[in-house]
Amino acid sequence: MRASRLSGIDCLASLLDGPRARGAFLLRALMDPPWSLRIEDQAPLTLVAMMRGPAWVVPDSGDPRSLHDGDVAIMRGPDPYTMADQLSTPPQVVIHPGQRCTTPAGEDLSEAMQLGIRTWGNSAYGATMMLVGTYQMRGEVSQRLLAALPALLVLPANSWDSPLMAVLSDEIAKDQPGQEVVLDRLLDLLLIAVLRAWLSGAEANAPGWYRAQSDSVVGRALRMLHERPEHPWTVGALASATGVSRAALARRFTELVGEPPMTYLTSWRLALAADLLRDSDATIGAIARQVGYGSPFALSTAFKRVRGISPQQHRKPVRDEVH
Numbered sequence: 001m002r003a004s005r006l007s008g009i010d011c012l013a014s015l016l017d018g019p020r021a022r023g024a025f026l027l028r029a030l031m032d033p034p035w036s037l038r039i040e041d042q043a044p045l046t047l048v049a050m051m052r053g054p055a056w057v058v059p060d061s062g063d064p065r066s067l068h069d070g071d072v073a074i075m076r077g078p079d080p081y082t083m084a085d086q087l088s089t090p091p092q093v094v095i096h097p098g099q100r101c102t103t104p105a106g107e108d109l110s111e112a113m114q115l116g117i118r119t120w121g122n123s124a125y126g127a128t129m130m131l132v133g134t135y136q137m138r139g140e141v142s143q144r145l146l147a148a149l150p151a152l153l154v155l156p157a158n159s160w161d162s163p164l165m166a167v168l169s170d171e172i173a174k175d176q177p178g179q180e181v182v183l184d185r186l187l188d189l190l191l192i193a194v195l196r197a198w199l200s201g202a203e204a205n206a207p208g209w210y211r212a213q214s215d216s217v218v219g220r221a222l223r224m225l226h227e228r229p230e231h232p233w234t235v236g237a238l239a240s241a242t243g244v245s246r247a248a249l250a251r252r253f254t255e256l257v258g259e260p261p262m263t264y265l266t267s268w269r270l271a272l273a274a275d276l277l278r279d280s281d282a283t284i285g286a287i288a289r290q291v292g293y294g295s296p297f298a299l300s301t302a303f304k305r306v307r308g309i310s311p312q313q314h315r316k317p318v319r320d321e322v323h
Contacts, residue, residue: 025043025099025132025133025134026118026131026132026133026134026172026183026184026187027118027119027120027131027132027172028051028118028119028120028129028130028131028132028169028172028173029119029120029121029126029128029129029130029131029132030115030119030120030121030122030123030124030125030126030128030129031085031121031122031123031126031127031128031129031130032121032122032123032125032126032127032128033085033086033089033127033128034084034085034086034089034092035084035085035089035092035093035122035128036082036083036084036085036089036090036091036092036093037082037083037084037091037092037093037094037095038080038082038091038093038094038095038104039075039080039081039082039083039095040080040094040095040096040097041077041095041096041097041098041099041134042077042078042097043075043077043078043134043135043136044076044077044078044135044136044142044146045074045075045076045077045134045135045146045149046074046075046077046132046133046134046135047072047073047074047131047132047133047134047135047187047190047191047194048067048072048073048074048075048083048130048131048132049071049072049130049131049132049133049165049168049169049190050067050068050069050070050071050072050073050128050129050130051069051129051130051131051165051169052069052126052127052128052129053067053068053069053071053128054066054067054068054085054128055067055083055084055085055128055130056082056083056084056085056086056087057073057075057081057082057083057152057154058081058082058083058084058087059075059079059081059151059152060079060080060081061079061151062151062152064087065152065154067154068156068157069157070156070157070158070165071154071155071156071157072154072155072165072190072194073152073153073154073155074149074152074153074155074191074194074195074198075151075152076146076149076150076151076152079151081152083130085128091104092104093109093113099134101113116173117173117174117175118172118173118183119172119173129169131165131168131169131172133187133190133191135191143271144209144271145195147207148199148206148207148210149195153198155194155197155198159197159201160193160194160197162190162193162197164186164189164190164193165190167186168183168186168187168190171183171186207258208256208257208258209222209257209258209264211256212253212256212257215252215256217242217243217244217248217249217252218249218252218253218256218257220241220242221238221241221242221249221253221261222257222264224238224241225238225261225264225265225268226268229265229268229269229272229291229292230289230290230291230292231292232292233261233262233265233292234262235249235250235260235261235262238261249261265292266302266306267306269291269292269293269302270291270302270303270306270307272290272291273287273288273291273293273299273303273311274303274307274314276290276291277311277314277315278314278315283296284296284299284300284311284312287299287311296311299311
């Protein structure tokens with residue numbers, strides 16, 4: 001993820017910039033009762049949009065939730081859960097990491113349940129139709145978003161209004177040039193729309209960085225920090241840009257976000273740096289400049305102080321996995 005790509009977007013969108021779908025696992029599931037799927041894929045985030053219901057989501061820990069037409073559920077991994085037509089239906093299919101599917105006894109079902117382009121299930125005319133998108137969100141930036149979510153959230157159809165589910169449903173089975181990119185972007189947009197609607201509700205208990213976006217002063221300061229992390233920000237510079245005094249900005253920012261502006265900026269810069277270290281071959285010096293540090297030494301010092309290891313040590317596990 002590149003810091004320059006953050007320009008012109010809000011805090012939620014910038015947290016989603018790192019985990020953009022980019023080939024996320026996406027399919028249409030068609031099921032006739034009785035059916036029950038045991039999900040053990042360890043995916044960090046899964047979105048299920050109910051085009052036709054009903055269905056149940058049953059976490060291993062927590063209360064089951066029913067889903068109906070137009071509802072959207074988001075499951076935060078890696079804990080397993082079950083989806084079924086009825087609470088009493090025993091699992092018939094187990095979804096493993098890598099989206100490998102078997103019977104509970106281990107018999108492979110991958111071919112048996114293929115129904116066409118990005119379509120899977122036990123019936124081509126299933127009474128239940130779900131759109132399922134699975135993200136592999138493993139970056140440091142993504143963790144800020146995941147940490148704000150419960151293990152299971154359900155957005156009822158009557159609590160939001162968006163054409164995106166219908167558009168994604170129309171596009172998902174098409175086989176045209178560039179279709180994967182189209183689907184990735186639609187899935188991203190749907191996820192953003194659902195999270196915005198859910199975070200705006202009373203049930204969410206939204207984190208400070210999200211609630212603060214609606215504040216005329218702190219929201220603008222947050223957007224500037226996210227859009228230009230490489231800029232040599234000070235509290236004074238932020239205060240001047242937002243039209244308030246340094247003391248007023250520092251007090252208001254800390255009250256709404258939960259930490260002072262420069263502490264937030266350091267955390268954001270280091271999260272960006274951590275993802276760039278893992279996802280790119282850029283030198284530490286180049287990454288330092290991209291996230292607002294004047295030298296590799298300055299980045300290394302801050303990184304080690306906050307995270308307890310050096311940038312080289314953070315990058316090394318990925319290099320070891322590659323070799």
